[in-house]
Amino acid sequence: MEPISVVTVDMIINGRPQQYEVEARQSLADFLRDQVGILGTHIGCEHGVCGACTVLMDGVPVRSCLSLAVSASGHEIVTIEGVKDLPLGQRLQQEFLEHHALQCGFCTPGILTTMAHFVAHYPKATEEEIRDALSGNLCRCTGYHNIIAAVSAVISSRHDDAKR
Amino acid sequence: MATSGKQSSQWTGRSIPRKEDLRLLQGQGQFMADIATRPGTKEAAILRSPHAHARILAIDVSEAVAVKGVVSVVTGQDVLAAGARPLVVAAPVPADYYPIAVEKVRYVGEPVAVVVARTRAIAEDAAAKIKVSYDPLPAVLGIEEALDPGSAVLHDALGHNVAVHRHLRYGDPDGAFKEAAHVVTGRYWYPKVSSTPIETYGVIATWEQGDTVTIWANFQGPFSMHPVMARALGIGQHQLRVIVPPDIGGAFGIKISIYPYMVLMALVAKIAGVPVRWLEDRLEALAASSSGTDRLTDLTAAVSNVGKVIAWRMRLVDNVGAYIRAPEPGSLFRATGNLVSGYQTQNLDVEAIAVMTNKCPTGPNRGYGVSALYFAMERHMDKIAALVGKDPAEIRRINLIPHSMMPYRTPSGGYYDSGDYLATLERALERADYDQLRQQQQEARRQGRLFGIGIAVGVDPSVSNMGYIDIVEPPEDRKPHRSKSGSGQGSHVQVDASGGVTITLSTCAQGQGHETVAAQLAADILGVDPKDIRVIGGMDSSTRNWTIATGAYSSRFAATGAVATFSAVQQIREKLLDIASHVFEADRDDVQWVSGRAEVKGVPARALTLKQLAGIAHWDVASLPPGMEPGLAVQTYFTPPTLGESVDPEDRVNSSGTYGFMADVVAVEVDSKTFAVKIHRYATVHDIGKVLNPAIVEGQIYGAALHGIGAALLEEMVYDDQGQLLTGTFMDYVVPSAPDAPDLIIDHMDYAEGSSLTTPLGAKGVGESSTETAPAALANAVSDALGIDINQLPMTPNRLFHWFLQRESLISQEV
Numbered sequence: 021m022e023p024i025s026v027v028t029v030d031m032i033i034n035g036r037p038q039q040y041e042v043e044a045r046q047s048l049a050d051f052l053r054d055q056v057g058i059l060g061t062h063i064g065c066e067h068g069v070c071g072a073c074t075v076l077m078d079g080v081p082v083r084s085c086l087s088l089a090v091s092a093s094g095h096e097i098v099t100i101e102g103v104k105d106l107p108l109g110q111r112l113q114q115e116f117l118e119h120h121a122l123q124c125g126f127c128t129p130g131i132l133t134t135m136a137h138f139v140a141h142y143p144k145a146t147e148e149e150i151r152d153a154l155s156g157n158l159c160r161c162t163g164y165h166n167i168i169a170a171v172s173a174v175i176s177s178r179h180d181d182a183k184r
Numbered sequence: 185m186a187t188s189g190k191q192s193s194q195w196t197g198r199s200i201p202r203k204e205d206l207r208l209l210q211g212q213g214q215f216m217a218d219i220a221t222r223p224g225t226k227e228a229a230i231l232r233s234p235h236a237h238a239r240i241l242a243i244d245v246s247e248a249v250a251v252k253g254v255v256s257v258v259t260g261q262d263v264l265a266a267g268a269r270p271l272v273v274a275a276p277v278p279a280d281y282y283p284i285a286v287e288k289v290r291y292v293g294e295p296v297a298v299v300v301a302r303t304r305a306i307a308e309d310a311a312a313k314i315k316v317s318y319d320p321l322p323a324v325l326g327i328e329e330a331l332d333p334g335s336a337v338l339h340d341a342l343g344h345n346v347a348v349h350r351h352l353r354y355g356d357p358d359g360a361f362k363e364a365a366h367v368v369t370g371r372y373w374y375p376k377v378s379s380t381p382i383e384t385y386g387v388i389a390t391w392e393q394g395d396t397v398t399i400w401a402n403f404q405g406p407f408s409m410h411p412v413m414a415r416a417l418g419i420g421q422h423q424l425r426v427i428v429p430p431d432i433g434g435a436f437g438i439k440i441s442i443y444p445y446m447v448l449m450a451l452v453a454k455i456a457g458v459p460v461r462w463l464e465d466r467l468e469a470l471a472a473s474s475s476g477t478d479r480l481t482d483l484t485a486a487v488s489n490v491g492k493v494i495a496w497r498m499r500l501v502d503n504v505g506a507y508i509r510a511p512e513p514g515s516l517f518r519a520t521g522n523l524v525s526g527y528q529t530q531n532l533d534v535e536a537i538a539v540m541t542n543k544c545p546t547g548p549n550r551g552y553g554v555s556a557l558y559f560a561m562e563r564h565m566d567k568i569a570a571l572v573g574k575d576p577a578e579i580r581r582i583n584l585i586p587h588s589m590m591p592y593r594t595p596s597g598g599y600y601d602s603g604d605y606l607a608t609l610e611r612a613l614e615r616a617d618y619d620q621l622r623q624q625q626q627e628a629r630r631q632g633r634l635f636g637i638g639i640a641v642g643v644d645p646s647v648s649n650m651g652y653i654d655i656v657e658p659p660e661d662r663k664p665h666r667s668k669s670g671s672g673q674g675s676h677v678q679v680d681a682s683g684g685v686t687i688t689l690s691t692c693a694q695g696q697g698h699e700t701v702a703a704q705l706a707a708d709i710l711g712v713d714p715k716d717i718r719v720i721g722g723m724d725s726s727t728r729n730w731t732i733a734t735g736a737y738s739s740r741f742a743a744t745g746a747v748a749t750f751s752a753v754q755q756i757r758e759k760l761l762d763i764a765s766h767v768f769e770a771d772r773d774d775v776q777w778v779s780g781r782a783e784v785k786g787v788p789a790r791a792l793t794l795k796q797l798a799g800i801a802h803w804d805v806a807s808l809p810p811g812m813e814p815g816l817a818v819q820t821y822f823t824p825p826t827l828g829e830s831v832d833p834e835d836r837v838n839s840s841g842t843y844g845f846m847a848d849v850v851a852v853e854v855d856s857k858t859f860a861v862k863i864h865r866y867a868t869v870h871d872i873g874k875v876l877n878p879a880i881v882e883g884q885i886y887g888a889a890l891h892g893i894g895a896a897l898l899e900e901m902v903y904d905d906q907g908q909l910l911t912g913t914f915m916d917y918v919v920p921s922a923p924d925a926p927d928l929i930i931d932h933m934d935y936a937e938g939s940s941l942t943t944p945l946g947a948k949g950v951g952e953s954s955t956e957t958a959p960a961a962l963a964n965a966v967s968d969a970l971g972i973d974i975n976q977l978p979m980t981p982n983r984l985f986h987w988f989l990q991r992e993s994l995i996s997q998e999v
């Protein structure tokens with residue numbers, strides 16, 4: 021068998037600069053979980069459909085199961101563990117808590133990272149647009165209704181803030 | 185009995201934020217893949233069969249073993265050599281089931297070899313180097329094919345593919361059919377669907393001292409599989425420790441069928457001599473975890489001239505896949521008590537058949553055995569309505585069991601303790617604004633739009649009786665003293681020396697919020713804040729109190745685990761009051777619990793707090809009443825009193841502990857160009873007794889309905905005629921996403937305190953609820969919209985287009 025090449029990667033993970041040696045073939049999801057040892061990023065399909073593994077790379081949602089750790093080198097990664105430090109992160113978490121927007125919580129990290137980006141960029145999103153933005157995250161427990169309600173609440177609270 | 189429904193409830197019945205969410209929202213959950221492994225643990229990858237049916241001629245593992253980092257490669261023969269025994273099956277047929285293929289493979293995805301290596305990647309690389317030579321055999325896939333004696337046979341020792349065949353008769357169906365004004369027949373196909381929890385299976389197995397094994401797994405129970413696993417491993421139950429992590433990423437019945445993999449990994453760990461971890465990937469999950477059965481139903485109703493069903497004749501055929509894996513054929517029999525659903529029919533003739541085919545084995549799946557039954561029955565009710573010229577709502581009014589007949593005993597043994605079915609239906613019609621919908625339909629039709637309305641009602645069984653499966657054997661073959669019954673669930677509560685309360689559950693929750701509800705119940709009894717109560721989830725078979733029914737399945741927590749917890753906390757409070765009365769030298773009846781303290785009636789200054797009393801129980805044994813044990817811990821068990829009996833000689837069984845009821849009314853519009861179904865309105869009203877936490881209940885209904893909607897419109901495990909799975913990824917096995925999910929109008933019937941005779945808290949299960957009615961409600965609505973008679977799911981645009989074309993051509997032929 022061909023030797024597996026090992027590469028040095030440098031990146032900022034949840035605000036902290038990090039350096040690791042990784043196999044070139046290792047996914048970003050496996051890297052975060054197995055090497056960095058932060059376990060909030062969940063793996064649900066490893067083929068880019070369920071969205072459970074979503075993290076932010078330079079602020080943009082990416083599927084960490086379809087990204088290689090090496091491709092994240094030189095970038096800034098935010099996982100669920102860092103969502104609380106994002107501008108609307110804690111508000112999202114609070115609204116999810118109050119709206120019962122999670123049951124088993126397995127899909128939740130990917131949904132929160134995706135939505136943290138969404139609410140920051142689409143302050144006037146309609147319910148329809150929220151549904152659309154969520155369409156890349158599968159949840160088998162909630163029926164989505166309460167997730168949409170929680171995200172709507174964050175968006176409308178931004179309006180209230182703006183009016184103030 | 186100490187438990188009673190009467191309780192001041194400051195917390196119970198409210199939607200408080202969940203305890204679980206604090207960790208889950210921060211990514212701090214403890215799921216199976218997050219469990220720290222012991223140093224030296226290796227990773228497993230499974231080589232799986234590419235054939236649906238083939239004889240294994242030889243397996244050459246030499247190249248795989250030589251890969252650097254590989255510890256061991258295990259095949260079916262190695263497992264046999266290690267002394268593995270087949271997994272016990274519930275059906276009395278010679279169809280041995282091992283967790284890995286032995287001699288033959290019988291479905292695509294069946295495990296053939298397991299590679300254990302330093303990393304999963306290395307294990308997968310090495311698995312690709314295993315050479316297996318197969319002698320392919322013809323694949324049997326369809327139900328009718330499996331019933332055909334000329335088809336290939338999966339299990340040679342059996343000689344055919346029928347695993348179960350029972351004929352059950354209740355009342356006088358033949359007589360009723362003679363009297364019938366109409367006889368209505370129909371044939372219905374329900375698809376093989378899987379609830380596909382987003383978290384896949386995970387197992388860690390490690391042996392200690394050679395003969396005891398600890399298995400961590402996201403197993404949801406029932407722990408009736410524990411003796412099955414121990415037996416397959418050739419050890420005593422006390423030598424098998426099963427630990428379930430506090431968080432499970434959804435289960436829906438699918439995570440019952442993980443147990444063969446728990447056995448497999450324990451065997452592999454034993455052979456490899458190292459602790460082994462296996463994390464299933466999604467492709468494995470879709471091909472080879474579990475799903476519900478595909479079901480063929482032939483239904484014949486004897487109907488009076490006013491539209492009353494006086495007898496049902498049912499032929500139910502379940503396709504259980506390659507092996508009849510326990511708890512199958514539960515799918516056929518789980519609904520025994522509620523075979524008549526909410527209808528008054530007393531005459532029933534049931535032929536129940538399970539066939540084996542070259543598909544992935546089945547098991548419990550949300551709506552187990554009920555969704556398929558009600559799909560057929562509720563479609564049938566609409567046919568009967570059309571035949572006798574009544575509105576679909578009216579035909580149900582005519583047939584539903586009136587409140588005045590409660591409690592009601594069904595012909596097949598079900599005991600419906602309470603419920604107002606007619607009022608529930610009326611409420612659903614009201615909430616959907618049925619009359620207005622019918623007007624809207626008229627208007628839409630005038631405009632040439634395809635607008636339809638569907639109703640489905642159903643009795644929702646929960647808390648499965650461990651005994652119902654005995655019905656698989658005819659009465660004369662049932663072994664004396666081997667019957668099963670009940671649905672016991674334990675709980676444990678402890679108060680420490682500082683008054684801190686810890687509840688230890690053994691319910692294996694998967695998102696249902698057991699920790700929160702347990703804390704709410706305890707908070708009311710002890711007068712403390714739920715925030716201050718610690719609740720431990722998960723399960724540990726070596727340290728917690730459990731029974732074989734333990735687990736979270738068949739929507740059982742509200743009527744079992746919650747009751748056991750409630751009663752344990754009540755007993756704790758009794759002990760605290762006993763201590764207080766002794767310390768105060770007051771009459772026991774003069775001491776009462778008020779706002780978290782024991783006080784002497786009328787003398788509030790004479791009071792001891794929970795903390796003070798707990799301190800006495802732990803620190804000051806001399807101050808305890810004579811004979812009282814020190815410490816403050818109580819363990820309890822609860823089983824619904826109505827589950828005290830197994831199957832009787834007439835094949836009657838009260839198969840579930842509680843029976844809720846729901847009525848769904850849905851309006852749809854089918855796009856006349858794309859044939860996509862859009863849900864216009866969906867109202868669902870539930871009669872589930874007392875609601876312990878409204879937000880959690882509503883969340884369960886939302887989730888349940890979407891599983892039903894998925895089965896109605898999107899989901900199906902599709903195999904080609906060679907037995908290759910065509911829906912092997914989440915791109916192909918399409919589950920509902922946010923744009924597919926409707927808003928629901930949800931309502932509940934009021935609960936009259938004490939009206940449930942089966943559970944002290946008055947709460948019935950709700951976890952499956954609309955999964956059981958949504959497929960029928962939608963099929964009724966779409967049939968109404970298109971003017972066709974739909975008898976198959978899912979209603980994909982492609983199918984609807986073809987069915988609609990067929991109808992059009994029939995109409996044009998008639999013209």
Ligand code: FES
Pocket residue numbers: 062063064065066067068069070071072073074083084085086
């Ligand atoms: S795990 Fe990455 S999208 Fe599913």
Ligand code: FES
Pocket residue numbers: 121122123124125126127128158159160161162382433434695
């Ligand atoms: S909360 Fe369980 S998958 Fe979303």
